[in-house]
Amino acid sequence: MRPSQALRLWQQVMLSQVRDDEPDLTMRQTAILFTIYLDPPPHTVRGLAARLNVTKPVITRALDTMGALKLVSRHRDELDKRNVLIRRTVEGALFVERFGDGIIAKAHELPI
Amino acid sequence: MRPSQALRLWQQVMLSQVRDDEPDLTMRQTAILFTIYLDPPPHTVRGLAARLNVTKPVITRALDTMGALKLVSRHRDELDKRNVLIRRTVEGALFVERFGDGIIAKAHELPI
DNA sequence: GGAAACTGAAACGGAACCGAAACAATTTGC
C-alpha cells in the first residue's frame, strides 16, 4: 500500500464516521477504546493514561462518556481496591468489530 | 489485510496522534482536511458541508481552527463573491503527507 | 497503630464545539 492509498482509505473511513448521525468519538476516546479492545487486559486508569501520555482525568472522563454509551464498563479491583479495572462489553466489542469491517470494506472500494 | 490487522493499524496511528503534544484534530476536522487535500478543487463551505453531511457553521469553525494552524487558507471567489474558496497550503500538504507516511510506517511495524 | 504513598474521581474555571436561528453580502429572476 502506498501513502496516497492509505490517505484515501483514511478519508473514506473518517467520512463514514462523520456522516452517520451517531455522536463522533474524539481521537482520544477512540485511542482509549481501541487500546482496551486490542491490548491484553487488565486495563486501569493509570495504565491507560501512561500508554496514551495523557493525564488520569482524561481517562476518567473518557470512560464516563464511553460508559454511558455502554462501550466499556468499570469494576473495582477486589485485590487492590484502589484500582479500577476497565472491562469490555458486548456493545463495545460489536462497535470495534464493525469498525474493523468498515475499514476493510472501504479498502476494497479503493481505486487502484 | 484482515479486520484485526486494520484495527491494530488504526490503533497505532491514533496512539501516535494522541501521544504527540500537538493539539489533536477532531474527527470532523480531519475529515474536512483530508477532503480538501484529496478531492479535486475547488472546495467551498457549502460543498464540504454537503459532502460531510454537517451544517455550514461546522465547516466555518473548522476552517477557523485549521486556518489558525495554517493547514488551509480561505479566499473570496472573484467570479461569485458569495463563495469562499478553500485552498491548500504548504504546511497542510506537509501535514497530510506526513500523516500518510506515518500510516505506512505503522503498517510495516504490524505483527503478521 | 499511624504517617506516607498511591489510585481514581470530583471540583473548578476556561476553551472549544454543537445546532438553530439570525445576519450581511451577493447574485438571480422577473
Add this chain to the structure above:
DNA sequence: GCAAATTGTTTCGGTTCCGTTTCAGTTTCC
C-alpha cells in the same frame, strides 16, 4: 429596479472537553 434566493458568517444558549487542583478511599511501610 427590486424581491427572492444563495452563500458564508455570526450570535445564542447549551454541552463537552481540557488541565490543574483537590479530595476520599486504600495500601504500604515503619
